[in-house]
Amino acid sequence: MLRRTQARGNARREAIIEAAMRLFAEKGYDDTSIPDIIKESGGSYTTVYQTFKNKEGLFAAAIELLITRMFEATELHFETRKNLRDQLYVFGFAYLTAFCEPNAAALCRLVLGKASRYPLLSKMFFEGGVAKSYDYVAQILERHTEIKGEEAKRLAALYVESLKHRAYFKAIAMVETPNKMEIEEDAALATDVFMAYIEKRADVPQMGNLFMGVF
DSSP, rough: OOOHHHHHHHHHHHHHHHHHOOOHHHSSTTTOOOOHHHEEEEEEEHHHHHHOOOOHHHHHHHHHHHHHHHHHHHHHHTOOOOOOOHHHHHHHHHHOOOOOOOOHHHHHHHHHHTTOOOOOHHHHHHHIIIIIHHHHHHHHHHBBOOHHHHHHHHEEEEHHHHHHHHHHHHHHTTTTOHHHHHHHHHHHHHHHHHHHHHHHHHHOOOOHHHOOOOO
């Protein structure tokens, strides 16, 4: 009974977040209200205010859901992807797929457009999305190489940002949804360029010193 109740509660929470994400994408942050979100989701004022507190909390939850789904899509394929290159590619493909989806791209545009007026939204977007992506890739590097700590984080940030070229900017700037082939090609290119750097690092005389028998 408890599990059933929790499942219903989780479903209600997700429905509210989905509605908030859609409305933020369609109407913008300023023109989306809590009553709009409740009407769209079929939720209640009590649930919204107890769970999310305010509109900022709903925005943060929307970013968190987006990132969680991206990580879940990545993990789904990791068991069959044993080496560093393949795991980076799987992440890159999931990242671009998630952020090029129309509602997600609209959230990115919203943050970029409102950065000076709503710095809290930018902070939520960075900490809840971008920084978590950096940390996730840093963990992949640390699992597969001798690169650790701050250097792993710095290189992870470099890789994540290198994903943002053709497909990403087509979605963000041109308001067009890139196709799967474009996303695959961009993820592969960013991964191959990054791997070329990793494999030829000046402080790593031989490949065997960097990688720890994962192939």
